[in-house]
Amino acid sequence: MPTYAYRAVDPGKSCDRCRQGFETIQRITEPALIKCPHCKNPISRLLFAPAVVIKGSPMSETDRKIKEYEKEGKWSHAAELADKEAEKTKREDLKVRALEDYKKAGYDFDKYET
Ligand SMILES: [Zn+2]
Structure with a gap:
């Protein structure tokens, strides 16, 4: 609960x-x-x-846009948008989504870690 x-x-x-x-x-x-x-x-x-x-908030305009990019396979666009929105709204779910979209876009975060 x-x-x-x-x-x-x-x-x-x-x-x-x-x-x-x-x-x-x-x-x-x-x-x-x-x-x-x-x-x-x-x-x-x-x-x-x-x-x-x-669960409680309706899908925002940005959420729809991100989804659209994802559907078209524009992962880096989706990731950037989710990233920006996550900064603005402090939404954890968007932060996670941005990371996932970055990965799908071909960014490999593990590679850059030293
Ligand atoms: Zn009271």
């Missing part, structure tokens, strides 16, 4: 627990918590767990 992180919407009126943010394990089908279980003040869900982000 995925871990979700929550944080107080208004840190001014919340308990220590939700002001700093807390994590809780929930089923993916369970609705998001809207109130802190301790102080009952509103909280919002933070999406930082990679597995949750991938």
Whole structure:
């Protein structure tokens, strides 16, 4: 089951627990918590767990473009785009994808290591 992180919407009126943010394990089908279980003040869900982000976010324009390049076998194009987007969005899945695409493009990272 995925871990979700929550944080107080208004840190001014919340308990220590939700002001700093807390994590809780929930089923993916369970609705998001809207109130802190301790102080009952509103909280919002933070999406930082990679597995949750991938499943929860719709495919972006960039994702589509990368996929298109991959379909056409333009691995270096796909890799560069994924690399740039990974830098920008800090998405781990894109970083991994960029590496894979670089490999398919013929770059061999092991070779350059000294
Ligand atoms: Zn609280």
